[in-house]
Amino acid sequence: MSERLIIVGAGQAAAQAVQSLRAEGFDGPITLIGDEAWPPYQRPPLSKAYLLGSFARERLFLKSDQFYRESDCTLILGARVAAIHRAEKTVELADGRKLAFDKLLLTTGTRVRRLRCPGADLAGVHYLRDIADVDGLQAVFRPGARIAIVGGGYIGLEVAAVAAKRGLDVTVFEAMDRLMARAVSGPVSDFFAAEHEKSGVKLKLRTGVEAIEGDGRVEGIKAGGQAYPADIVLVGIGVLPKDELATRAGLASQDGIVVDGNGRTGDPAIFAAGDCTRHIGREGTAIRLECVQNAIDQARHCALAIAGKPASYSEVPWFWSDQYDLKLQIAGLARAGDQIVLRGDPAARKFSVFHLRGGIVAAVEAVNAAPDYLAGRKWIADGARIAAEKLADPSIPIKQMA
Amino acid sequence: MAKITFITHDGKAHVVEIAVGWSLMEGAVKNGVLGIDADCGGACACATCHVYIDPAWTASLPPKADTEEAMLDFALVTSPNSRLSCQIRVTSDMDGLIVRLPVSQH
Numbered sequence: 001m002s003e004r005l006i007i008v009g010a011g012q013a014a015a016q017a018v019q020s021l022r023a024e025g026f027d028g029p030i031t032l033i034g035d036e037a038w039p040p041y042q043r044p045p046l047s048k049a050y051l052l053g054s055f056a057r058e059r060l061f062l063k064s065d066q067f068y069r070e071s072d073c074t075l076i077l078g079a080r081v082a083a084i085h086r087a088e089k090t091v092e093l094a095d096g097r098k099l100a101f102d103k104l105l106l107t108t109g110t111r112v113r114r115l116r117c118p119g120a121d122l123a124g125v126h127y128l129r130d131i132a133d134v135d136g137l138q139a140v141f142r143p144g145a146r147i148a149i150v151g152g153g154y155i156g157l158e159v160a161a162v163a164a165k166r167g168l169d170v171t172v173f174e175a176m177d178r179l180m181a182r183a184v185s186g187p188v189s190d191f192f193a194a195e196h197e198k199s200g201v202k203l204k205l206r207t208g209v210e211a212i213e214g215d216g217r218v219e220g221i222k223a224g225g226q227a228y229p230a231d232i233v234l235v236g237i238g239v240l241p242k243d244e245l246a247t248r249a250g251l252a253s254q255d256g257i258v259v260d261g262n263g264r265t266g267d268p269a270i271f272a273a274g275d276c277t278r279h280i281g282r283e284g285t286a287i288r289l290e291c292v293q294n295a296i297d298q299a300r301h302c303a304l305a306i307a308g309k310p311a312s313y314s315e316v317p318w319f320w321s322d323q324y325d326l327k328l329q330i331a332g333l334a335r336a337g338d339q340i341v342l343r344g345d346p347a348a349r350k351f352s353v354f355h356l357r358g359g360i361v362a363a364v365e366a367v368n369a370a371p372d373y374l375a376g377r378k379w380i381a382d383g384a385r386i387a388a389e390k391l392a393d394p395s396i397p398i399k400q401m402a
Numbered sequence: 403m404a405k406i407t408f409i410t411h412d413g414k415a416h417v418v419e420i421a422v423g424w425s426l427m428e429g430a431v432k433n434g435v436l437g438i439d440a441d442c443g444g445a446c447a448c449a450t451c452h453v454y455i456d457p458a459w460t461a462s463l464p465p466k467a468d469t470e471e472a473m474l475d476f477a478l479v480t481s482p483n484s485r486l487s488c489q490i491r492v493t494s495d496m497d498g499l500i501v502r503l504p505v506s507q508h
Binding site: 019022023042044045059061062063064066067070071292293318320322327329370371373374375399 | 424428431432433434436441442443445446447448449469472473475476
């Protein structure tokens with residue numbers, strides 16, 4: 001008898017799982033449950049082209065309706081799962097319906113970390129996670145409006161770039177001493193800071209937000225002991241894994257549902273993939289990744305295991321961000337203590353930063369330098385050893401280095 | 403809309419209707435055509451949406467930009483009719499276009 005699979009959470013990992021399950025020969029019925037009204041869609045363009053208005057909503061959807069029909073995948077959208085009953089192998093929806101499964105895949109993703117300070121609930125305080133958030137933000141994105149962005153990470157800076165382009169008056173507040181501190185090295189932080197300032201964005205580093213001020217709606221923000229007027233506040237201070245369904249069902253979570261190299265939780269019938277999980281990364285430490293790559297690759301590995309062809313997950317993580325006409329691409333995970341090698345000239349707006357660990361390429365950050373990124377990603381996967389002097393010499397083509 | 407035929411490396415043909423203005427890559431990925439990864443989401447920054455254009459059609463497509471040429475350098479087993487499918491915007495003139503997919507994008 002073929003197995004029944006239920007997927008909870010309609011994001012990138014879910015869409016990938018459906019495709020990979022069918023490609024690997026899984027022939028049971030698949031039911032995909034999502035709490036938004038939409039089928040799985042791409043989140044990365046939300047803070048970029050979609051916010052700018054240059055990308056229609058239909059283009060966000062990862063797969064066509066026909067794809068789900070042909071994949072014999074039933075979509076249950078706008079539905080919240082209230083509980084997982086492991087003993088009877090059912091999921092219970094908020095409306096009381098129960099659905100039986102043989103295998104369950106959790107791709108619940110994350111929710112935004114909310115600001116906790118006085119005034120955080122005022123009208124005019126926005127977050128950016130889903131289509132509805134961006135539609136709400138777009139409605140107030142008027143030239144001349146003053147936007148205070150809390151958090152100088154990917155989301156905050158991508159919104160800053162779009163807002164600046166749309167003629168808003170933009171200020172970014174970041175508690176750390178540099179931008180994207182969790183994600184990029186110093187030279188890349190400094191480069192992006194300069195680019196934002198060139199576009200008129202005001203950066204307030206080492207400036208924690210103390211309060212949002214206003215009478216019923218946002219009128220200003222208090223940060224670093226100073227008051228700044230603002231019409232809109234956008235908060236981008238990170239995300240938290242949506243793991244409560246799993247934990248309430250007795251599955252382990254440590255800031256992320258704990259899974260093995262096949263995406264399996266402590267329950268052999270239950271798998272999890274994407275941002276909501278924590279796994280042992282290729283460097284041997286437990287890690288929760290927030291990226292498209294992990295959603296895709298982990299979902300693929302879950303599909304392989306569910307289809308009876310397990311293969312352990314060890315892909316190199318990669319990330320990207322678009323700000324203005326700059327494309328930042330990152331592969332691998334940098335670490336404090338890595339040797340940093342600059343290739344190219346930031347002033348030319350095209351350069352990369354390689355991270356060597358014991359002489360071996362561990363990570364690469366590339367700005368408008370996709371060839372460096374691609375070469376670096378391959379080297380990281382291969383554990384290649386490339387001399388720092390060669391990397392630093394732009395006269396040696398990247399393809400002739402290995 | 404234009405009807406585009408994607409032929410996977412095992413010879414299987416998938417006919418997909420793609421809206422004018424969308425890329426060949428988007429049409430293929432959204433319809434579950436296997437063999438196009440499109441890691442970067444269509445930004446000409448990864449070379450994992452490599453396809454071979456049917457020789458009868460190569461001349462009628464818009465030419466490659468330098469960035470596409472640079473990225474193709476990283477694709478596996480390229481030939482003169484290689485293109486990145488994210489860089490080809492579908493027009494109504496492309497109705498009937500045939501593209502073939504490589505064995506692997508990585």
